[in-house]
Amino acid sequence: MTRQVKSKQRVTDHGEVFTAEREVNAMLDLVKQETERIDSRFLEPACGDGNFLAEILRRKLAVVKKKYGKSPIDYEKNAVLAATSIYGVDILQDNVDACRRRMFEIWDKEYQAVLKKDVNEDCREAVRFIFSRNIVCGNALSLKRVDANGNDTDEPIVFSEWAFVTGFNLQRSDYTFDRLLEGDEKVKDLFAKKKKASKAEPAQQSLFEDSETTKPNEEGEFLKKYISHYRRVQEND
Numbered sequence: 001m002t003r004q005v006k007s008k009q010r011v012t013d014h015g016e017v018f019t020a021e022r023e024v025n026a027m028l029d030l031v032k033q034e035t036e037r038i039d040s041r042f043l044e045p046a047c048g049d050g051n052f053l054a055e056i057l058r059r060k061l062a063v064v065k066k067k068y069g070k071s072p073i074d075y076e077k078n079a080v081l082a083a084t085s086i087y088g089v090d091i092l093q094d095n096v097d098a099c100r101r102r103m104f105e106i107w108d109k110e111y112q113a114v115l116k117k118d119v120n121e122d123c124r125e126a127v128r129f130i131f132s133r134n135i136v137c138g139n140a141l142s143l144k145r146v147d148a149n150g151n152d153t154d155e156p157i158v159f160s161e162w163a164f165v166t167g168f169n170l171q172r173s174d175y176t177f178d179r180l181l182e183g184d185e186k187v188k189d190l191f192a193k194k195k196k197a198s199k200a201e202p203a204q205q206s207l208f209e210d211s212e213t214t215k216p217n218e219e220g221e222f223l224k225k226y227i228s229h230y231r232r233v234q235e236n237d
Contacts, residue, residue: 024051035059038082045140047088050099061110072118080230083107083127084162089140091150096137103131122231129234133160143177170230174223
């Protein structure tokens with residue numbers, strides 16, 4: 001059973017209360033169809049150590065196994081796609097570290113159980129890298145990275161958009177979202193909602209509306225694009 005409170009001090013300082021498993025599943029069932037769509041993107045603006053994100057990943061991987069479990073290469077590619085679709089932000093670095101580990105362990109356990117002798121070490125490291133890009137330490141309201149004390153820095157949060165292009169190549173496009181609060185009230189409310197209520201649902205939101213990934217979109221500023229085989233995305237660090 002997952003603890004809902006790590007310490008009274010953390011509740012006082014950060015309002016940190018984790019959502020119980022029963023409530024997590026009840027909330028996700030409200031958007032059940034989306035949680036079972038492999039490429040549907042989810043963002044949790046105060047992810048903690050990943051209660052919502054972990055369950056979303058489990059649901060997506062169950063679908064991947066059902067659809068592609070008999071084809072090692074198709075399973076692997078779609079399991080990677082599932083990993084790329086999940087995002088989280090938390091203001092505390094220990095939560096971010098724990099969430100990254102938890103997400104990778106869930107993914108890796110399923111991967112090894114399905115593929116067995118076909119497990120690829122480069123793919124495992126690629127997914128570990130993807131979670132390091134998608135689960136970030138920062139302030140979801142200001143969209144700034146934070147220092148060791150949880151205070152905003154001048155450095156914006158950077159999100160990576162992932163998309164398969166031309167077969168086995170995975171494209172990563174990096175965007176800053178520090179200007180999001182200046183002009184997009186809809187998405188601003190999305191972040192504020194989680195801050196105000198610890199029981200808010202995770203945000204199922206398309207963060208990257210512009211299909212032209214080489215151009216800035218209305219929600220952020222395009223930084224850089226990388227394209228590589230999906231097993232080698234970690235080489236673009």
